[in-house]
Amino acid sequence: MIRVRFAPSPTGNLHIGGGRTALFNWLYARAKNGKFVLRIEDTDKERSKKEFVDEILGSLSWLGFNWDEIYYQSQRFDIYTREAQRLLKEGKAYTEKLPDKPGEAIIFKVEPQKIKVNDLIRGEIEFDSQTIKNQVLIKSDGTPTYNFACVVDDALMDITHIIRGDDHISNTPKQILIYQALGYKTPEFAHLPLILGAEGGRLSKRTGATAISEFRAFGYLAEALVNYLLLLSWAPGDNRELIDIKEAIKIFDIKQVNKTAATFDINKLNWINNQYLKNADTEMLLGLIIPMLEEKKYIDKDNFDRNYVKTLVQLFQARLSVVNDFVDWADFFFLKDIPIDPAAKEKHLSRDLSKEFSLFIQRLDALDDFKIESIETAFRELVKELGIEAKVLIHPVRVALTGKTIGPGLFEVIYYLGKERTKERLSKFIIPNLIG
């Protein structure tokens, strides 16, 4: 039985790198019909916070990585102490009392030897233990060190495969030594390449969002983020880019994971998110968007036309990079006074369009039925009579109605805005004494 684990430390949010490590562990467990164990490494009492545990659990759940078992290291201190005492009795460790420390620490003796790791992703890696110092197992305050608690837990929890970030490679020989001293079987190791920020170094706040929960708040879909993370250091080999998690479970192989560090690219994530968004269930999107509209005071949650909003979402759905784009792009459907982009105004509304707008309003009033097609027909007849190209009038009308140069088709915009609001917005650009 394959057993893998994800072992976050609740000293911060679950970030992109952690999410990817969790993904590969979870994927491997599901692909092999094994178990995915979650272990909260909260041995550092100072830095570990309950709120981070909640945040991490929440993010993992949102991503869809359900765990089969969960453990907290803070509840297992007696186990680490017991195991350390055993090494002490067997002469594999010794105690040391430092003058500035409260009690005695238990320290592991590193004997000279070569340590070979057969990494599932990287192949054989050899270390010389002479480059490794004796390792503290239990600190003088009685708490275990990371490398010790990690080995004891992985051994006792029967973890068969340790899939973790590259940054743990140099911990591996230290841990193997402890496995051997404890008399436990060493598991298989697979070290995932790191995810780098745009500037080459580690992914950091400076280069953009890092927490999974931030991506959620920005309007990325979990499925899209998972798909993107999957593609960062793994590829199916047949040029496919959009792979849902069910498919990934079928074809994923840990041995096919790349060795190269990957740079996080928000453009590609946006593209993938758009691909998922355009195929997403509109009702689901509506569920995400309604709270955003309420927060912006664009709608009153107790009194709004749900079907109307749903239609608007459909109108924009194929264009959204993130769900939140809707709130910005469709604002003109909800606001009384719409903000007009100054550059757009300068470009399309700087000349006097009183005559054109007035005539268009007259055409709209003359319509028997206010429909997308009839609006378009009326508009095209008008520009033909005026002897101008359609786009000469389309752009100004769009800016007057939406405040933007971009958006859905103009005639749909007019239809869903409604005749009254269309007339009202166009009228603002009509200079009265010229109507005459």
Next chain:
RNA sequence: GACCCCAUCGUCUAGCCUGGUCUAGGACAAGAGCUUUUCAAGCUCUCGACACGAGUUCAAAUCUCGUUGGGGUCACCA
């Protein structure tokens, strides 16, 4: 500094294990165009890479060694 890891378009990658089918394929981004209405949707096209140097071989992106470059780790943090 020591130890370890890595090295194909700007970015993510396919190809590498099992050398020839690679004048290196796909995607994102960028640029150009089309869509008798915009683009942030769609379609078409363009730009663009085997880090360098040796070696092995009839043949190397693919195997070997070195160089350079990048990254990681060296805590009584995890």
